[in-house]
Amino acid sequence: MRSLTFALSLSLCCSGILRSEEKAPPALQAGTATSNITPPLGGEVVGGFLPFPAEHIHDELHARCLVLDDGTTRVALVVCDLLGLHRSVAVEARRLIEETTRIPASNVLISGTHTHSAVSALGDAPRPYASDTALNDYQRFVARRIADGVRRALTVRRPAEIAFGSVEVPEHVFNRRWFMKEGTVPVTPFGGTTDKVKMNPPAGSPDLVEPAGPTDPAVSFIALREPGGRLISVYSAYSLHYVGGVGPGHISADYYGMYCEALKKLQKDYDSDPPFVAMMANGTSGDINNINFVTPRGRKEPYEQMRYVAEDVAAKVNSALTSVTWQDHAPLGARYRELGLAWRKVDEDLLQWAKETEAKASRLAKPDVPTVYAGRIQRLALASPETKAPVQVLRIGDVCIGSTPCETFAETGLEFKKRSPFGKSFLVELAGGYYGYLPTPRHFDLGGYETWPGTNYLEPQASVKIMDALLEMAAELKGGETK
Ligand SMILES: [Zn+2]
Incomplete structure (x- = not known):
């Protein structure tokens, strides 16, 4: 092989072709594109407890796409302004991407931001507990727009340098699960009082003891x-x-979209062609929100708080960009698995409670919390024995990005950062599908909203099994197998 290479370079040299070949091929290339995925008005906004119709678009929803190419391997990262996306939407988008760009489906990471002001890409309500579903019109549209965005990003790829950074912004994140004084945690929708923690307790309440997690x-x-x-x-x-904090019936990309716009405006040549594309994925925030429970803040105008958070985070990331180290090489790799996790088991007593609760509910009134859970629990009891929960790991140079298809707790993200064989690692949640909240076994013992069947869809050991799979895949990529 060596002599053949030598002979080839010699003949190229003698024929004078080498002059144009002298420059080594670009070590790394990157391209971006943004696809609009705003739905028509009238669809149901899904972030609240009960859906309501979209009446106004405050700001457009997007699928932001990034393609990286190291000369051998290509990976794509997509962040969508959606509450989440059903696995079947991600499967269809990745199928279209593989068909049109030959980027392998396993190398495409697609996640939702979790804006609560979007219409559903999870499927028609009532939501089925199933890994496969027929796509509705909006889901098909989203899958196509994601695939087109990746294809366009590939078209405009160009030589690139890469850098990793991390900046601490503690002032906007609060753990929302709280231990409370004995006897002050309310009953569950199922009538029991077994919960030891409360999600979103009253801010400033004298009954607060301490947050249940980091x-x-x-x-x-x-x-x-x-x-x-x-x-x-x-x-x-x-x-x-x-x-949150949007106007009534509004569609909005929440702070994620505003962050992208704010970071863009901080670049002096932000409107150059092709444009700079910022992306904000959701890390691991299943138990984290923007409410300061100890010192409640006053009332704000619609969009005021999200703009404040977005602009502050963008400014901090922008200033962190001045101290990163740039490289022109980044070996790429990807691993993708679908785990056959068990759906959350519904025991006979709970199923009986659900049937009785639904039978008692008035057909005319708006369903109350117990009635909503009664429906969810009966559907969960009908789920097939196993899921196909997608988990994925990308290697981008010496950085590792893992992903889960769930609303994942902060401590799971911190654990991945600590245990990953890559020094620079982080998790992205709500990727490749949507499988509800993912409390750790410790949190199942504590109870609370995120652990209730119908909010949580998966078996109590799911977070452990997902972590094991992510670490195994990361170790494979660290070992240099980048196929
Ligand atoms: Zn959520």
């Missing part, structure tokens, strides 16, 4: 720029559930 204050990011030149993209992740 926060992860880091904004992790991967930045791409033209060699020595302007930014191509910044892919970021912060562990904040969402901010």
Whole structure:
């Protein structure tokens, strides 16, 4: 092989072709594109406890796409302004991407931001507990727009340098699960009083004792720029559930979209062609929100708080960009698995409670909390024995991004950062599908909203099994197998 290479270079040299070949092929290339995925008005906004119709679009929803190419391997990262996306939407988008770009489906990471002001890409309500579903019109549209965005990003790829950074922004993240004084945790919708913690307790309440878990204050990011030149993209992740505070019936990308716009405006050449594309994925925020429970803040105008958070996080990431180290090489790799986790088991007593509760409910009134759970529990009891829960790990140079298809707790993200064989690692949640909340076994013992069947869909050991799979895949990528 060596002599053949030598002979080839000699003949190229003698024929004078080498002059144009002298420059080594670009070590790393990157391209970005943004697809609009705003739905028509009238669809049901899904972030609240009960859906309501979309009446106004405050700001457009997007699928932001980044493609990286190391000369051998390509990976794509997509962040969608959605509450989440059903596995079947991700499967269809990745199928279309593989068909049109030949980027392997396993190398495409697609996640939702968790904006609560979007219509559903999870499927028609009532939501089925199933890994496969026929797509409705909006889901098909989203899958196609994601695939087109990745294809366009590939078209505009160009030589790039890459850097990793992380900046602590603790002031916007609060653990929302609290231990409370004995006897002050309310009853569950199922009538029992077994919960030891309360999600979203009254802010400033004298009954608060302490949060039941940590926060992860880091904004992790991967930045791409033209060699020595302007930014191509910044892919970021912060562990904040969402901010909220939108107008009535509004569609909005929440702080995620505002962050992307704010970071863009901080670049002096932000409107160059092709444009800089910022991305904000959700880290691990299943138990984290933007409410300061100890010192409640006053009332704010619609969009005021989300703009404040977005602009502050963007400013901090922008200033962290000045101290990163740029490289022109980043070996790429990906691993993707679908885990056959068990759906949350519904025992006979609970199923009986659900049937009786539904039978008692008035057909005319708006369903109350117990009635909503009664429906969810009966559907959960009908789920097939196993899920196909997607988990994925990308290697981008010496950085590792893992993903889960659940609303994942901050401590799970912190554990991955600590145990990953890569020094620079972070998790992105709500990727490749949507499988409800993912409390750790410790939190199942504590109870609370995120652990109730119908809010949680998966077996209590799911977080442990997902972590094991992520670490195994990360170790494989660390071992240099990048196929
Ligand atoms: Zn949520």
